[in-house]
Amino acid sequence: MALSRRTLLASAGSIAMTAGLTTACGTNDLDDLLVEAKRPPEGPVTVRWWAGKIPARDGGDMRPAIIRAFRRKHPTIRVETVKGLSTTDGNRVALTTQIGGGSTTPDVYLGDTTWPAQFGANYLALPVDSLVPESFWDPYPQALMQASSLKGKVYAFPCYTDAAYLFYRKDLLAKHGIPVPRTWEELERGARRIQRAGDADYGFVWQGSVSESLTCVVTEFLADAGGSVLDRSGRVAVADEPAQRAVSYLRGLVDAGVTPSAVTTFAEQDAMDAFAGGRAVFLRNWAYAWGMSEADGASKVAGKVGVVPRPGFEGRPDSGYACLGGWSNFINPNSENLGAAVAFARFCAGEEAQMMLLREAGVLPAMDTVLDGPAAARTGDPTITTTRRLKLVARPVQTPYYPQVSKAVYTQVNSAIGGSEPVGGALRAARSDITAALEGKAL
Structure with a gap:
């Protein structure tokens, strides 16, 4: 990464929260990052994923299965998990300190659906809306997209929700x-x-x-x-x-x-x-x-x-x-493997991973089209079969x-x-x- 980005990040703490990522690093720097994030990785790379346990129905952890499925599609990208902390606030404080201090890791981090405005405004998460087609967001609940956005920019890829x-x-x-x-x-x-x-x-x-x-x-x-x-x-x-x-x-x-x-x-x-x-x-x-x-x-x-x-x-x-709950994947703007990080976060949001969550996880898939399908009805889980009847509402998260x-x-x-x-x-x-x-x- 360019030295200018490291220097700018180090001073980000003194920048007003409402200024946002563009002000923190400059429009040209942000444009460069987004171009890099769209670029497929060249050669073997390792992505570090900060994520707590994603519970499986059998009491196990879904993270290894998700990583294995991703590797089948992207064999040159290795994903290492970085164990998250036990509380939401603990993760928020730790990540704010680490990324705000200029750390290049984690490349991707699983964060609460209440974080996007705060993290986006403080140069702690990369805006990801321009990295995918506009139609990419159509299968997800409107309340989730509202919670993931600040001033028209989306700062997280959906992973799983709760209600x-x-x-x-x-x-x-x-x-x-x-x-x-x-x-x-x-x-x-x-x-x-x-x-x-x-x-x-x-x-x-x-x-x-x-x-x-x-x-x-x-x-x-x-x-x-x-x-x-x-x-x-x-x-x-x-x-x-x-x-x-x-x-x-x-x-x-x-x-x-x-x-x-x-x-x-x-x-x-x-x-x-x-x-x-x-x-x-x-x-x-x-x-x-x-x-x-x-x-x-x-x-x-x-x-x-x-x-x-x-x-x-x-x-x-x-x-x-x-009330909308759940966790989404954010991209560390300092990552030295932005293209690989985006590829992994997109995979977690995609249909294959979402179907894995539906079949095996103790959490709700974020994708409405998965919850609408016949596989959802076959689960026999009333929290899944009634989810589409809910009117999800976001907490007042539209502020940093x-x-x-x-x-x-x-x-x-x-x-x-x-x-x-x-x-x-x-x-x-x-x-x-x-x-x-x-x-x-x-x-």
Whole structure:
């Protein structure tokens, strides 16, 4: 790579986040990188892929199988895995430091779907939209493309996605003659009836801790009520009427005892344990919860669980909103093997790898056309067969300051559901904190 790129990268930390990759390295430098990224590798090369375990249905790891399939198509490109860290934030901080310091490795890294704006704006990811035909993006969910973009540029190749569902106890609903709820109000009434009968400690469990998990929950309930954290223009909308309805409902669940007051400390595993342990009627969780609920020996509710898209509010025309999750492959702009890195990331996004994920993985393929095919129906996995009924919604990731925006959301909403602040006051505080975050002021 040219010395000018190394020098420019070293000073990137002093460049405003909103300036983006073009400002950080100059239009000509970016054009040179993109030309290089389109060029097939000459001779044997090694690509280093930073990626945590991609779980297989049998408990194994999908990464070796994906690499073997890629090597059959590209025998001159060797892929070495660099083990990712155990947490999303840990990976984000480590990669920000490493790539921001000018490291040429990893060449490709698997990152959260919330990262593109932040990483693209800070010269930590190469814009990839011009490296493929425009039609390349057609088979992927619109919410995923929205989350992967900043100012019209796409900064990641899809790999796999995730979404939230409503899990419920089929046996308890049948015992009490309660239909699967179509609205949140029906869910609350049904849950209270089963609790009063003494058949469950908790009516509905979800993730309410001071963490990113609560931002996901809030994003969904805001969509249910017809709102969002940021509007389409990027302005703060979290203190409007839909937000009042959404957060008031969550607070009301706690006040009514349908959701335990300890939900303010519940991370994903806490909610999962309560449901798989037979203590709750309903659970909001990601796709992996199906496998954990059905695990013989480890789950007390195996064979008793149903899965449906999330309900909606009474009087609202829509239901089935689900927060978009998952991981995508980013290209390190400093890589000395850009062409090979792009080839590998494209392969992971392509139909062959996506079909492997469908057949063998414990995650959801990102490609809609794979989820629409007959192979998806044959899996018998309800999280796969119902995925195309979901209305995926992205978190407020259209800003490089998303981590600060998310912190403002989950901190203030947690205080509202816990009762330490009134809903209206917490939402006004969230609005103020989000506004400050969007202006680049640290929280």
